Amino acid sequence: xxxxxxxxxxxxxxxxxxxxxxxxxxxxxxxxxxxxxxxxxxxxxxxxxxxxxxxxxxxxxxxxxxxxxxxxxxxxxxxxxxxxxxxxxxxxxxxxxxxxxxxxxxxxxxxxxxxxxxxxxxxxxxxxxxxxxxxxxxxxxxxxxxxxxxxxxxxxxxxxxxxxxxxxxxxxxxxxxxxxxxxxxxxxxxxxxxxxxxxxxxxxxxxxxxxxxxxxxxxxxxxxxxxxxxxxxxxxxxxxxxxxxxxxxxxxxxxxxxxxxxxxxxxxxxxxxxxxxxxxxxxxxxxxxxxxxxxxxxxxxxxxxxxxxxxxxxx
Numbered sequence: 001x002x003x004x005x006x007x008x009x010x011x012x013x014x015x016x017x018x019x020x021x022x023x024x025x026x027x028x029x030x031x032x033x034x035x036x037x038x039x040x041x042x043x044x045x046x047x048x049x050x051x052x053x054x055x056x057x058x059x060x061x062x063x064x065x066x067x068x069x070x071x072x073x074x075x076x077x078x079x080x081x082x083x084x085x086x087x088x089x090x091x092x093x094x095x096x097x098x099x100x101x102x103x104x105x106x107x108x109x110x111x112x113x114x115x116x117x118x119x120x121x122x123x124x125x126x127x128x129x130x131x132x133x134x135x136x137x138x139x140x141x142x143x144x145x146x147x148x149x150x151x152x153x154x155x156x157x158x159x160x161x162x163x164x165x166x167x168x169x170x171x172x173x174x175x176x177x178x179x180x181x182x183x184x185x186x187x188x189x190x191x192x193x194x195x196x197x198x199x200x201x202x203x204x205x206x207x208x209x210x211x212x213x214x215x216x217x218x219x220x221x222x223x224x225x226x227x228x229x230x231x232x233x234x235x236x237x238x239x240x241x242x243x244x245x246x247x248x249x250x251x252x253x254x255x256x257x258x259x260x261x262x263x264x265x266x267x268x269x270x271x272x273x274x275x276x277x278x279x280x281x282x283x284x285x286x287x288x289x290x291x292x293x294x295x296x297x298x299x300x301x302x303x304x305x306x307x308x309x310x311x312x313x314x315x
Contacts, residue, residue, distance in 0.1 A: 046240030089139025162175030211285030
């Protein structure tokens, strides 16, 4: 009898512990431009590697055709966070009163390039007078860069929104646009087969090198109500980047996600997107970029120091 009582007592102690459910992961909704691009992949890869779940987070990811769509999802509140959003577009949205805040740098520097069909008479930006040059969506870094390339090379080219990389490639190959935009891994196969030729790279622009041209943004209301959650998100994002550049498993997982060979995945990481480019902790060169934002009519006047402090809130 004594043993039965002791067993029941032990069971009574254990039951509340066994019945207590595990803490549920907090959910964050993300909008990310251009599925498969390396620098836009930490959220996806970090979920697949279990890094975000270790921080108590579950990410629901929606892929868009570019930063314009990404930013609208964040502004409307249908997404908490937007990844790979052009800095000039963010400046413009904030200046118009949009509820958007920068919580990290996504790309400091750039890996995008513009290309033409192999048989095109266009050899460089100097040949782009009277021709069309693609960008993804209004407000994207490709939009700002296309305008900057036209200005830098003093040509009378017409910028044209063409959406995502695959749609842009189709428009180039069917003659609907003269020069398309791309970024690894998009377009690598066409380059390898000599179906297209690169005519200019974004990093030829003075304000691309060493400047944060894409950002991670958050909905203002979501950020203010869940600051601890966003701090965990950014720490998980940092941990994922460290893993992406140190662990060969990252190459296999990224290759599977992007639908490319592991050797191509490694080439993208090592040749096109160095780790320094994707460190999220500091937004660099905003004061320099302000001039282009005004020139290309993203904003009417420079933002004040107080406005920049309100806009940039890295957890």
